[in-house]
Amino acid sequence: GDSVTQMEGPVTLSEEAFLTINCTYTATGYPSLFWYVQYPGEGLQLLLKATKADDKGSNKGFEATYRKETTSFHLEKGSVQVSDSAVYFCALRNSGGSNYKLTFGKGTLLTVNP
Amino acid sequence: EAGVAQSPRYKIIEKRQSVAFWCNPISGHATLYWYQQILGQGPKLLIQFQNNGVVDDSQLPKDRFSAERLKGVDSTLKIQPAKLEDSAVYLCASRRVDGARQYFGPGTRLTVL
Numbered sequence: 433g434d435s436v437t438q439m440e441g442p443v444t445l446s447e448e449a450f451l452t453i454n455c456t457y458t459a460t461g462y463p464s465l466f467w468y469v470q471y472p473g474e475g476l477q478l479l480l481k482a483t484k485a486d487d488k489g490s491n492k493g494f495e496a497t498y499r500k501e502t503t504s505f506h507l508e509k510g511s512v513q514v515s516d517s518a519v520y521f522c523a524l525r526n527s528g529g530s531n532y533k534l535t536f537g538k539g540t541l542l543t544v545n546p
Numbered sequence: 547e548a549g550v551a552q553s554p555r556y557k558i559i560e561k562r563q564s565v566a567f568w569c570n571p572i573s574g575h576a577t578l579y580w581y582q583q584i585l586g587q588g589p590k591l592l593i594q595f596q597n598n599g600v601v602d603d604s605q606l607p608k609d610r611f612s613a614e615r616l617k618g619v620d621s622t623l624k625i626q627p628a629k630l631e632d633s634a635v636y637l638c639a640s641r642r643v644d645g646a647r648q649y650f651g652p653g654t655r656l657t658v659l
Contacts, residue, residue, distance in 0.1 A: 474652055539587070
């Protein structure tokens, strides 16, 4: 079945540091890939997405590129801020069927210190 | 537009008690999902509705969990009786039938003692 493996956390960085959170996936077919963010006390928010190989999703300074050859979708940001502190989830949605079911990774807690 | 609403936000119960959660999706969203998010894990789909019909409930522990969406709008998820391992955040999400993006509510945090 489909699965997503994320880098274990927690990750602690200083403000303005470079961020990478690794994500790899296993899926049949051609899934769409997502990064969701969950700020403390809030629900999941879509951060960025990519729907086909070599697509780059970007939002709020975050980027991730859909790499089919390595089945990866690593999240990066060049300079993190304290306000980026949150839990980040990598997810996939398989192209098969019509229920648009999402499969999530375990999440990575990011803490950014001033 | 208003987002997905869930209540209560927090609930503490003892094992073997019953509990119910409520979700009101974004207006016009025909598809509704319930996810279970155990601490340290990603959300796991429990059940998906299209209008008032069940599309996928393969991961729902049907011996204790039930869900309904009688009028195809808001939905209730019930646990009866609760176990310690049911402690989790229960997330509701909705999407338009002709769209792919899911919109998530803030969740209900359940603690079973």
